[in-house]
Amino acid sequence: MSWEFLAGQFAAQFGLWWVILPAILLGIVVGILPGFSPQNTLIMLLPLTLAVPVEQAMAFMIALYCANHLAGGIPAILVKIPGSGGAAATTLDGYPMTQKGQAQQALVLCFTASVIGGLITTLATIALLPWLSQIGLYLRSVEMVVVMLFGLTLIAVIAGKDTLKALIGGFFGLLIGVIGTDHIYNTPRATFGFLELYDGVPLVPALIGLFAISEALVMIEEKMIVDQVGRERALSARWADTVEGLRISLQKWWHIVWTSFVGLLIGITPGAGASIAAFVAYQQSRLWSKHPEKYGTGIPEGVIAPEAANNGVTSGTLVPTLALGVPGGSTAAVMMIVLQYHGMVMGPRLFATNPEVAYGVFVSMAVAYIFMIFTILPLARYMSRVVLIETTYLAPIIILVTIVAAFGERQYLFDMSLALVFGVIGYIAHKTNYHVTAILIGVLLGPLFEQYLVRALRISQGDLTVLFSSTLGNILWGFLVLSLVVPLWRNYRISRS
């Protein structure tokens, strides 16, 4: 791959601006709405993408996919409703920033972290593709069990004052996550007789219920979601706030870089996705921070880490898809269908036979991110005005529109009722300080954790020592222990001083 080839690819992709810009706008719209995953949107638009040349189809799908990942953070920050699982961790600090009247700044941080994180990891992927494609081979079920545990430790991290309540919430979520048929024999477990639960608890209704509905039921206690000071700040929102957000992003460039690489590495592993990447990045960001106690109160790092990571995933997901022919996620699977329809054979040969498509996918991603920053950054100022809408209007719209959105993912009416049930659970959890995020982490990671654990145990015929049988796995175990011990040691030092 020569510089001339790359320059030509970039020039060709910039020429597809008329495809990329509408895709970005569509991606932002569906990304804001919980329930509209990029894969669903791409499946609906499959007739269109199959009908146009492969370069245009890929540019459209890639731009929509990346914009979707970025936009999930917008409602997470403004009204505490993550647009997707990958944005759930963004609510932890994004929404408190909004409540402090820093919505515009939080949005700018979200956009810049997403774009810079996505761009850097995409460029790194282009440069290191042959080596990165091997990583997926080393991260097997044993190692993935430990990666999942990294995510689960966040339950204890976000607990705040009441660890016991957070743990009860987290384990309750984990048990809910086990609902559905098991991974080996497909026998149903705790499905309450509902066929709709055989595939497990769907993420979108859980997300909508625990965050959107419960939050809307709580927000009606106040006239607005921000206090008087926040209202005044939102009213006097200026371009200077956008510039300030940019300044903070540039100041924390290293934070964006390393958390986006967390996303890239997790994204390369087939099956793992943006949700786990965002939670692990948040947990690691807090762990290595000089002021971990400020996380959860609305600090820039708490927005940057999950957003950079969930956009770092975007290029990572496509690595095993193109290099090995194993889709890294459901969106990548849809893209694979389109590529195969156009006669591309996935796997290492793709880079030799069709380098303009193989590398073009990543170049297209880089170009989409460049377009995205100019498209969305100016909108932060206007989006932040959402906080000025009175809860009298906001709460009914949130509840009813998100209930409809719950239908979107699987097209089951059952999912709307399920979202309401989760809404009531979320409301009770909210009012009694059982962290809803802890419950969601359990629901999200429970099935993945079980999948990898059972697979590892199945290989070893039930021998638990298999979990300590690989060098990489043991290194990860070491890091996990470290990430649990460091906060304790830090607290001990603080209490002594």
Added chain:
Amino acid sequence: MKKTPLGADLVIPAMALGFCAYFFVSIADLAWEAKANGLVIGSVLVLLIAIQVGKTVVQLVRRQADLGFGPLFEPRDVLGRRIGMVAVTIAFIATLKWLGLTLGLLLALFAALWIMGARGKALVILPVAVSAAAYLLFVVLLQSDIPHGPIEKLLS
């Protein structure tokens, strides 16, 4: 001294415990691969709930707390609105098959806004605008399988 109402704190553990019991019953006859994970998670959950209950009992014995459910229903002045919103949502889901997305959402949003205290033009404009947007997105653009009612049939 005012006692802390801890009854509300036991609602989530009670739900979790009930679900845990149901889960254990449902996996009793399954192979170890199917129940290992749930069994471990459920056992830890039961242990954590036992600790939470123990903490509550200690506070009750010391007369520092009672089994009140106050925090769940406070502030009382918005309780009616909160219950009203949930009731409207249940009614919306229950009647969606017959009313379809557009009419169902229009009526539900109108009712929810009215319960929330909205009056005047907003009470009409918002439901019309939101249900029209939902129709365009779900029915026209995405052609989803969401139930069609009289308005969708009329417009098709």
